[in-house]
Amino acid sequence: MSFAEYGGPEVLRLVDVEEPHAGPGQVRIAVRAAGVNPVDWRIREGQMQRFHPIELPSGVGQDAAGVVDEVGEGVEGIAVGDHVFGGGVHTYAEFAVLSAWARVPEGLTFQEAAGYPSVMETALRVIREVGVEAGQTLLVSGAAGGVGSAVLQVARDCGIAVIGTASAANQDYLRGLGALATTYGEGWVDRVRQLGRVDAALDLAGSGVIRELVELTGDAGKVISIADPSAPESGARFSNTAGSMSEALAETVRLISRGGLHIPIEKSYPLADAAAAHIDSQAGHTRGRRVLVV
Template identity: 80%
Template sequence: MKRVSFAEFGGPDVLRLTDAEEPHAGPGHIRIAVRAAGVNPVDWRIREGQKLKAHPVELPSGVGQDASGVVDEVGEGVEGVGIGDHVLGRGSSTYAEFAVLSAWARMPEGLTFEEAAGYPSVVETALRIIRESGVQPGQTLLVSGASGGVGSAVLQIARDRGITVIGTAGAANQDYLRSLGALATTYGEGWAERVRELGHVDAALDLAGSGVIRELVELTGDPRKVVSIADLGAPEAGARFSGVTGNVPEALAEAVRLIARGRLHIPVEKSYTLAEAAAAHTDSAAGHTRGRRVLVV
């Protein structure tokens, strides 16, 4: 089968589309014929060699953890899913023609494979950091870097829970944030004052790692109410860095419920082939994404 992998840490150019042995589903796992794989910032951070304790790497390494596809192997002890089912889920080395998943859910009706591949990690992350921020219904959550996949999920999940959201993003994404129910403002000089004009902030999330932790702490008045998924230095200001995956099966089940109720939709901004994985990483690292980027197999 074809698989994207890297034999050394470095820039996007270390990615190679190679021939590899097919993986197989062990106990408690399933294998899918991959139709699409989600591109997440953690993918290129691992490729760069960033020290992410939750993601130890042995070289050469495959790439990717999110995918959608058609079940073609079911491991021992797995129930409730069968050959031919369409699923979305989380696994390893998903930039490939076949991948083993450790957590999955049936795809909601009407969802394309490309769309489905964009949900697993971003919804798990969104649910986790909303919980860790401590924000409650009726309060206001500030989201810095709100237009990407995680931000798109946070805005919609928070709205569904009765939480007011203020989102920051580039000028081109202001209407997009408003379409998801957020109060929107731009980055750049004076951004914190513009946020204050929109309302009191009870908790804040940093999704972009753009050096705003201290301002977020000032806006909330409590570093314990600030959570980052992109700034490893956040704890230096008393904030929390959240990088350890939570309950993925539970998150997938919640994603499917929200999608089925029409309360969650994350658009695919751009699709790439497996051979274009390096370009997908370059674009992802550049930021300013509206929704998700996926690889189509």
């Protein structure tokens, strides 16, 4: 899957390109499933040019799960035929090169595994960056999506209380992940206050709530957005620099093996329907993850 110009989902094209090959410290996989992340369509629209400039035409995607079919120089502990999931580039494809990977945990399908890499890296990063600690309360705006689902479960494992906002249809889902839940929309700030004090806040949806999050925390330095580049205008931070994917994958495997992490698949799409996956992702209200099946 590729795009030759910035624009809407119609710019995506399924094209034939030369197969990539694993370089030193990399593996190539025959992709079985690729994760769909909001950053994918933000890059396609050109929103991320000043943060992550790319050359056009460009492939799409950064998360995948599949079967190792090529091992780069210096790679140890993994062999052709192993089932792995991880992060790389241009993963909406039949073959993709991964720069970080882990074995697919027992019992997980390729589709499920492809939904974890970026959301777990992001969740671990923003919880660390926002400086919330055990015994404190974290407010998560847009809590039902992939990153939100991960944040709620990582926070629970760390002893951090969470208040999450989501649509009315996702209230029970948030409560099932251990959060206090309320809807967004008119009066949401008051509803959050009724649920308790807020020590730190995350904006995961980019829905224009930064000022309200600063008001609720009383400290702009305790507010981070992953979806609103204008957050610094209100004194908050915009987090877009990825941390260690290898560490995130290791933590993912640890939590899954303990039964402490599960992110559901909202919907799977054939690779050729990547545009439809982007349209649905951009519409929001996702519960968990969307993935492409190759």
